[in-house]
Amino acid sequence: MPKNISRYLREFLENLKQSKGRTEKTIENYRFYMSRFIDFFGDKKPDRLTVDTIKRYRKWLGELIDARGEPLKKNTQNYHLIALRNFLRYLQSKKITTLSHREIKLDQINMKKPSVLGKTDLERLLDAPLKDKTAGKNDTLSNHRNKAVLELLFSTGMLVSEIAKLKKTDINLNKNELSLLIKKNKQKTVPLSEQARYWIKQYLNLRKDSNPYLFIPHDKRAGKNKDKGITPRTVQRIVNKCAKSAGLQKNITPHSFRHSYTLSMIKSGVSVENIKKTLGLSNDNSSRYC
Template identity: 30%
Template sequence: MTDCEKALNDFISYIIVEKGLSKNTILAYKADVLKFINFAEKKLISLENFEHNDITDFLWELKTKALKPRSIFRVIESLRQFYKFLNLEDLSENNPTLYLAAPRIPENLPNILTFDEVNLLLDSVNGNDEMHIRNKAMLELLYATGLRVSELINLKFSDINLEDCFLRIIGKGSKERLVPFGNKAKFFIGIYLKKRKPCLSVDDHIFISRLGKKLSRIEFWRQLKNIAKNAGINKNITPHTLRHSFSSHLLKGGADIRFVQEMLGHASITTTQIYTHLDNDRIVQQHRKFHPRG
């Protein structure tokens, strides 16, 4: 094992133990730093001797491979954390990332459904068999709580308090939060549990497939696509669309942004603040309607 490989392995161990990052974030950091190490070895430059211009050359090479600004931004953050670790462990006195300028990232506002579209989507699932009732319960719960799809499909009986209407969720970074839901979701979950067949696996997942096994995120995504198509909704809908819609509708209704942040499990309120920018069209319409020179 080379010194670079050992440094990378030690860095990954460090962020797992010290940072409590999600599995996907850790894998992304590892992939970013590995690309950097391969570049350094190709250029015959040690981590200690890497300079600001060398980092710039590395990032330029990524850009020529059509890496998007958001991905380059993540690479820069990965390298900053890597060199911070090297400095902390006295593995390098050098830090060529100190004065790196992050690329400008265009603000991509999330796709959301209107109130009417959500009602249309939810009301279109009206079958009485187990799978229709399961889909209805999942959609009602997703819109009622703003869960991530991974959190939804991994729900277990030990995570839900149906009587008091709240969920115990272990989100990104193994952070626990309590999420309430309303009577509509409670009603359809109750109906589903009465129709639900026994689970064939040892796990006690609430939402299961026709075969009695844990439901996959891909299968639920396909079901959602078909439901939206049958409802006549032409937008590109994913499970995350309902999470975005949940957030936006709460804020439009006057909910406190910190309450929404807590419900979503966002570590930073700046992540939640993007939903405060989604109401621009309504603001323009109101201005045109009521301003004397509109």
């Protein structure tokens, strides 16, 4: 007998964790977006969903007000639709009668391409951490960490979430490479540049802690997080702070490194297919970089 959506949702979220290897943050986001859909539609059986349901849900999302008293942005509305689409795809894989996930189309959004770092700007940005004198008591540790983070961003094109979850055991300085868990039980080997290797080694040599993470907090709150790494938001703050310190006027984000890395690979003659494989890009979003 068919179950209500909430029952299937628990199974779907468990599948994301066990089979797909999604992070806790991703699973929480799916839970939040799907709870919004249940608020709208009710906890009914999946076979009650129709094309008209999706039309009305889109309208409902467009009229929804966020915590700041503002309408939901288009990309936020898309996140809700993506969660529902993937949930329906899961139900169909289990042969459960429901609306086809192909009936959910996303709103087209004009995405701004990240700023490209020219050679001069890049040099100024990479030099900024060691010239920074505002980090407080642990300025040497923080500045060396920030330098290593920037070098790693530029030389690998990694995502902030990937950098934040790196552990010391993921790095092999003898082989100039790191191992990255991209899916459950699936590793990807990423080569390190000499500069990234050098500054990671310098940073680790300064540390006297037993924290397993490669990059850790060094501010006054660090004592409360002895076994935790930095967050993706911290990586973003590092980039913003160093860009400001370097006097760069353009909007520099971690994705600026990813975009610059991609362009440097293209100029070096690396094929688009190999770039997509290295960055873990799908055909849907590769055009943004390639």
